[in-house]
Amino acid sequence: xxxxxxxxxxxxxxxxxxxxxxxxxxxxxxxxxxxxxxxxxxxxxxxxxxxxxxxxxxxxxxxxxxxxxxxxxxxxxxxxxxxxxxxxxxxxxxxxxxxxxxxxxxxxxxxxxxxxxxxxxxxxxxxxxxxxxxxxxxxxxxxxxxxxxxxxxxxxxxxxxxxxxxxxxxxxxxxxxxxxxxxxxxxxx
Numbered sequence: 001x002x003x004x005x006x007x008x009x010x011x012x013x014x015x016x017x018x019x020x021x022x023x024x025x026x027x028x029x030x031x032x033x034x035x036x037x038x039x040x041x042x043x044x045x046x047x048x049x050x051x052x053x054x055x056x057x058x059x060x061x062x063x064x065x066x067x068x069x070x071x072x073x074x075x076x077x078x079x080x081x082x083x084x085x086x087x088x089x090x091x092x093x094x095x096x097x098x099x100x101x102x103x104x105x106x107x108x109x110x111x112x113x114x115x116x117x118x119x120x121x122x123x124x125x126x127x128x129x130x131x132x133x134x135x136x137x138x139x140x141x142x143x144x145x146x147x148x149x150x151x152x153x154x155x156x157x158x159x160x161x162x163x164x165x166x167x168x169x170x171x172x173x174x175x176x177x178x179x180x181x182x183x184x185x186x187x188x189x
Contacts, residue, residue: 013046018111020106047124054085072130072132075128080151083124083126085123087142092115094112095131134170157183164185
């Protein structure tokens, strides 16, 4: 697997920092034998070793029936900003994050990668980022580990097709909810 990123290695997990500061691809180091493999997917100590304070308070799954389903671009505002670890546990997704931190040098920049049940990687998304994904197959399951409880009053989103971002989605005609379609363009926020 090759990523253009900084690479940090901690025991049983490999952290690749991506072009958006604070976001990491997490690659589990597999211990393989004739039965298959075992791998650590989360360790608070390993996160702390690279300077990430992440405490899981909520865990969610998303089931998506059809290829092309798009969920996003979601985030929560202060004081309920949330960090996430996202993993595709069945089939595959095109996972996208946008830096929404006003004081960031990468404000409004985005990063995407494929997460799948075959590549076993996860994406750590820091506070202040919008997140969304599009399914690449039917019957996809995505797992989320959250650092903050869901707070409807702080829930926000930006348009998946906002020309500010110019995100290149793999399926051109997405299946998307009315709520996700109703988010404003960044220029109108």
